[in-house]
Amino acid sequence: MFKYLRQDIRNLKSYVVNEDDYEIKLDANEGIDWIGGKNRYPNDTCSELRRRLAKKLDKNPNEFLFGNGSSELIELVMKAYLEYGEKVLAISPAFSMYRLYTIINKGLYKEYPLDNLMDLNVDGFINFIRQEKPKIIILCNPNNPTGTIINRQDILRIVKASDCMVILDEAYIEFSDLEIEDDTREYKNLIVLRTFSKAYGLAAIRLGYMIGDCETIEYINRVRSPYNINAMTQEIALRALEEDNLLEDNINMIKSQRERVRKGLEDLGLETFPSQANFIFFKGYKNLASDLAKKKILIRDYGGDLEGYFRLTIASPDENGKALKAIKEVLNEKGDN
Ligand SMILES: Cc1ncc(COP(=O)(O)O)c(C=O)c1O
Numbered sequence: 001m002f003k004y005l006r007q008d009i010r011n012l013k014s015y016v017v018n019e020d021d022y023e024i025k026l027d028a029n030e031g032i033d034w035i036g037g038k039n040r041y042p043n044d045t046c047s048e049l050r051r052r053l054a055k056k057l058d059k060n061p062n063e064f065l066f067g068n069g070s071s072e073l074i075e076l077v078m079k080a081y082l083e084y085g086e087k088v089l090a091i092s093p094a095f096s097m098y099r100l101y102t103i104i105n106k107g108l109y110k111e112y113p114l115d116n117l118m119d120l121n122v123d124g125f126i127n128f129i130r131q132e133k134p135k136i137i138i139l140c141n142p143n144n145p146t147g148t149i150i151n152r153q154d155i156l157r158i159v160k161a162s163d164c165m166v167i168l169d170e171a172y173i174e175f176s177d178l179e180i181e182d183d184t185r186e187y188k189n190l191i192v193l194r195t196f197s198k199a200y201g202l203a204a205i206r207l208g209y210m211i212g213d214c215e216t217i218e219y220i221n222r223v224r225s226p227y228n229i230n231a232m233t234q235e236i237a238l239r240a241l242e243e244d245n246l247l248e249d250n251i252n253m254i255k256s257q258r259e260r261v262r263k264g265l266e267d268l269g270l271e272t273f274p275s276q277a278n279f280i281f282f283k284g285y286k287n288l289a290s291d292l293a294k295k296k297i298l299i300r301d302y303g304g305d306l307e308g309y310f311r312l313t314i315a316s317p318d319e320n321g322k323a324l325k326a327i328k329e330v331l332n333e334k335g336d337n
Helices: 045-055 069-081 097-104 122-132 154-160 214-221 231-240 246-265 290-293 317-336
Strands: 064-067 087-092 108-113 136-140 166-167 190-196 208-211 278-281 308-314
Touching: 045 064, 045 208, 045 231, 064 069, 064 214, 069 097, 069 136, 069 166, 069 190, 069 208, 087 097, 087 122, 097 108, 097 208, 108 122, 122 154, 136 154, 154 166, 246 278, 246 317, 290 317
Parallel strands: 087 108, 087 136, 136 166, 166 190
Antiparallel strands: 064 208, 190 208, 278 308
């Protein structure tokens, strides 16, 4: 939305790459090919990916923007909209990069705490928005690290109550029961982010995408570096988009393993939170992560207010079994001391 755009971006023109057909290409100072046909810069606007995703999601190709992971896209929104000292609002706990990107982009990061069940008091959050008057709100749904969700009606209440840009980070949506809705046409201040790093299992290729109003996409594109998505990434993502059945099998496997791990942790007497993502947030004891690290099993440890809470990724059935076994062992060893 133009209304919220950074003043100095308002008249900026984006860098435009000439993607016309050619017989001889002498306009980009590329080297000549001697090692496997990768001498050309990649397609700058990911045109084929945009076309394919637009078809799949019944959208216009101009409603998409791609990033080097959805991480890059979070930062691009801040670059386009955040002026010095303006506020970014999020819930707490949330994805830790939100805070870092806000600070790097000279913003003020403000947090609204979830309740003890890791749910959001929506009325309280809306009051907080009115009080703080942010430039950007970031909501992660399902939320990382808690795995909990905010229902669609509540998300829309927040979007409608917000006089600013709202980023809805849907990195984990494929693992949830949430409908993959898209409200960015109706609510022009809403930006949805998705990623190939989670359900598609392609974190190595670094690819995320944004869905937004065409005008908003054009503004954010102004602050994107040219050629941010490399050619290999585009090729692999196009292949992945053809594998709907494999994707669905993978998601179903993760969901059933998530239930297995949740039950396994509960059977060991550990409190878990209901997760709709590919991880489980649970309460352990202070040194659980370091005890598991000695057995070469890494789980995510939290300090501060969340000391004693952990996040464990749902992996393959074999790995999940080994993780549960190791947790049982460290609990027993702790009991013996
Ligand atoms: C909530 C959330 N958003 C975004 C990201 C970044 O994902 P990407 O790999 O697409 O940069 C992550 C990664 O863990 C995440 O948890």
